[in-house]
Amino acid sequence: MSGAPAPAASPSPSSSSSSSSSSSSSAASPSSASSSGAASSSGPSASAPGSAAAAPGGATGSTVAPDEVMAGGAGPQGGKPRLWNVANLLTMTRLVLVPGFVLLLVHGDGHDPAWRSFAWAAFAVAMITDLFDGELARRYGLVTDFGKIADPIADKAIMGAALIGLSGLGDLPWWVTAVILFRELGITLMRFWVIRHGVIPASRGGKLKTLTQGVAVGMYILVLTGPLASLRAWLMAAAVVLTVATGLDYVRQAVVLRRAGLAAERAAAQGDGAVGPDGAAGSGGVAGAAGSGAQGAGEGAAGSAAEGGAAAGAEPAGSTGPAAEALRLLEERGWTLAVAESLTGGLLAAELTGVPGASRSFRGSVTAYATPLKEQLLGVDGALLAARGAVDPDVARQMALGVRDRLGADWGAATTGVAGPDPQDGQPVGTVFVAVAGPDGSVQVAPLLLAGDRTAIRRASVGAVLDLLLEQLRKTFE
Numbered sequence: 108m109s110g111a112p113a114p115a116a117s118p119s120p121s122s123s124s125s126s127s128s129s130s131s132s133s134a135a136s137p138s139s140a141s142s143s144g145a146a147s148s149s150g151p152s153a154s155a156p157g158s159a160a161a162a163p164g165g166a167t168g169s170t171v172a173p174d175e176v177m178a179g180g181a182g183p184q185g186g187k188p189r190l191w192n193v194a195n196l197l198t199m200t201r202l203v204l205v206p207g208f209v210l211l212l213v214h215g216d217g218h219d220p221a222w223r224s225f226a227w228a229a230f231a232v233a234m235i236t237d238l239f240d241g242e243l244a245r246r247y248g249l250v251t252d253f254g255k256i257a258d259p260i261a262d263k264a265i266m267g268a269a270l271i272g273l274s275g276l277g278d279l280p281w282w283v284t285a286v287i288l289f290r291e292l293g294i295t296l297m298r299f300w301v302i303r304h305g306v307i308p309a310s311r312g313g314k315l316k317t318l319t320q321g322v323a324v325g326m327y328i329l330v331l332t333g334p335l336a337s338l339r340a341w342l343m344a345a346a347v348v349l350t351v352a353t354g355l356d357y358v359r360q361a362v363v364l365r366r367a368g369l370a371a372e373r374a375a376a377q378g379d380g381a382v383g384p385d386g387a388a389g390s391g392g393v394a395g396a397a398g399s400g401a402q403g404a405g406e407g408a409a410g411s412a413a414e415g416g417a418a419a420g421a422e423p424a425g426s427t428g429p430a431a432e433a434l435r436l437l438e439e440r441g442w443t444l445a446v447a448e449s450l451t452g453g454l455l456a457a458e459l460t461g462v463p464g465a466s467r468s469f470r471g472s473v474t475a476y477a478t479p480l481k482e483q484l485l486g487v488d489g490a491l492l493a494a495r496g497a498v499d500p501d502v503a504r505q506m507a508l509g510v511r512d513r514l515g516a517d518w519g520a521a522t523t524g525v526a527g528p529d530p531q532d533g534q535p536v537g538t539v540f541v542a543v544a545g546p547d548g549s550v551q552v553a554p555l556l557l558a559g560d561r562t563a564i565r566r567a568s569v570g571a572v573l574d575l576l577l578e579q580l581r582k583t584f585e
Contacts, residue, residue, distance in 0.1 A: 194244035195254050197236040201261040204233045209268050212328065217276040220330040227328045233265045234321045259298075263291055269324045279327055279343070286347055287320065290354040301361045311558065312356065316349035360556050367538065367554040370500060429573040430458045436580040437468035437518065442546065444576075445470040445514035447485050447506040449497060449523040450539065452476055455569050470516040475506070481523075485509030496532025498525055500552045503540035511544045519544040520576050522568050526561045537564055541572035543579050551579055 211226035241258060244250045267288055273279040323346045326339035437444055446455050456472035459465055473484050478497045481487040486509040487502055495502070503523050511519025524539030525531040539555040553575050557564045 190251055190253055192244075192249045192251070194240045194249045195251060195257070197240035197243070198254060198257045198261050201233045201236045201240075201265060202257065204229050205261075205264045205268050208233065208265065209272060212269070212272045213276070217272075218330065223328055223330050227325055230265065230269060230325055230328055233261075234325075237262055237265075259295060263295065266291070266320065266324065269328065273324070273327050283343060283347060287350050290350050294354060294357050297358065297361050301365045312349065312353045316346065316353045319346040319349055360558075363535065363538070364554060364556045367500070367540075367556070370554075429570070429577055431462045433573060433576050433580060434459065434462050434465055434468045436577070436584070438464075440580075440583065442517040443468055443470045443515075444518045444520065445510045445516035446472045446572075447510035447519065447521040448472060448474045449476060449481070449506070449521075450526045451522045451565050451568050454565055455520070455522060455572060458569055458573070470514045473510050473513070481506060485513065496534070497523055498532045498534040498538055498540065499523070500540045500542075500554060503542035504544075504550045504552050507542040507544035507550055508548070517546045518576070518580075520572050522572050524555070524557075524564070524568060526564045526568075528561065539564065539568045539571070541568060541575055543572070543576050545579060551575060 208226055208229040211222055211229055214222040214226075217223075237258075240254070244254055270279065270284040270287060274281045274284045319342060323339055323342040326335065326342065331339060433444070444459070446459070448455050453472065453474050456469075456474075459469050475481045475484050478492055481497060481502065482489045482492060485506050487505040491499070491501060491505070503521050506521035506523060507519040509519070510521060511517070519542075521542045521544075522539065525534050525536050527536035530536060535556075537555075537557040537559075539557055540552055541555065542550055542552045544550045553571060555568070555571055557567045559567070
């Protein structure tokens with residue numbers, strides 16, 4: 108559904124809880140001094156992470172100027188996106204096309220080649236809008252409650268109308284329509300079953316299923332004969348197989364996600380857990396932790412590099428998007444942010460420091476990639492790590508609290524999970540927990556089950572934690 112920029116360098120080919128002893132700490136600042144402690148310091152790539160698995164930010168495509176985004180989405184003060192934005196208009200267009208498509212499909216006896224061609228054109232336009240509305244909403248912060256509800260309804264409406272119409276005309280067996288619609292409606296209901304625990308992004312198989320369904324149905328809408336008629340039958344068979352296979356996989360992921368969500372809720376009910384003593388950071392060194400009114404002496408080069416580019420007149424990659432919006436809201440309230448990263452390995456800090464003026468609100472980051480460093484640098488309970496491993500909702504919770512306290516920030520954000528290629532701590536690849544700790548000590552943890560390769564999972568994790576941070580920040584303005 109969306110492209111992704113060149114991947115940032117991964118600190119290790121292993122998962123987030125690698126036995127590697129490397130860690131890095133960075134803080135945004137106009138200065139270019141770097142810091143390192145007992146562990147070696149590694150700077151993340153400056154490329155801003157994007158979403159390759161239905162997460163916001165970083166997708167390739169046409170450039171939209173910041174003022175154009177404001178005009179079509181969020182208000183000038185960065186509040187909630189307006190209902191009338193380009194993403195929602197595309198969704199509305201798809202909804203409006205449904206009755207028109209049906210009328211064109213069944214016009215006359217329903218088998219006139221000309222009218223069926225018009226129906227195919229309407230169906231094609233509807234499917235094309237589906238390629239862009241969600242991506243635009245995520246990339247430019249145009250997600251609204253209306254869009255969340257209307258987009259899946261529009262998808263099911265156009266596909267359902269086509270399937271039922273074709274079966275009613277005798278062009279497509281009813282059992283094919285029944286299988287596809289049962290799967291789609293069932294998955295929609297299951298999404299509501301797990302939505303409070305997290306979101307299951309579209310997998311590669313799911314995207315291939317959607318593409319195959321769209322092409323096959325489009326060919327059935329046209330009046331075809333000969334080899335093309337045989338080809339569409341084989342394509343529809345492939346679509347049915349993919350529909351069933353991806354539906355079963357979605358059920359499996361939903362069960363895993365719900366279990367992880369319930370575990371996170373149980374952890375929340377038991378309290379925030381202990382965060383180790385202040386001196387636990389030891390000799391690892393956390394840049395920017397000293398002093399609350401001035402930037403620390405060991406502030407990282409990432410921030411100055413980003414701001415140096417802005418001073419030179421270049422348009423930074425992070426000048427729009429959720430990172431920029433989060434920093435704007437933080438600055439408006441006079442708050443600061445610190446982040447703790449495991450599987451993302453510095454990508455979150457790179458996304459934030461890619462925004463001009465990030466040092467006004469961003470205190471710094473701790474990349475505690477190795478499991479022991481989560482205890483040594485962030486104060487995560489060692490007994491918790493020994494019992495559950497690093498991929499756990501309560502570990503994410505303590506990471507967010509620990510980095511907030513150690514770097515003297517108002518807000519803390521954290522990522523931990525399994526980027527692959529192998530499972531970690533008994534958790535499957537794609538299991539991720541992101542957490543945000545607020546000034547009042549409250550912590551929100553979001554469990555995720557992400558699809559894709561290492562790059563896709565790590566980038567989607569960055570998008571997820573920024574979304575969670577934005578959600579919590581916006582609540583303070585309500």
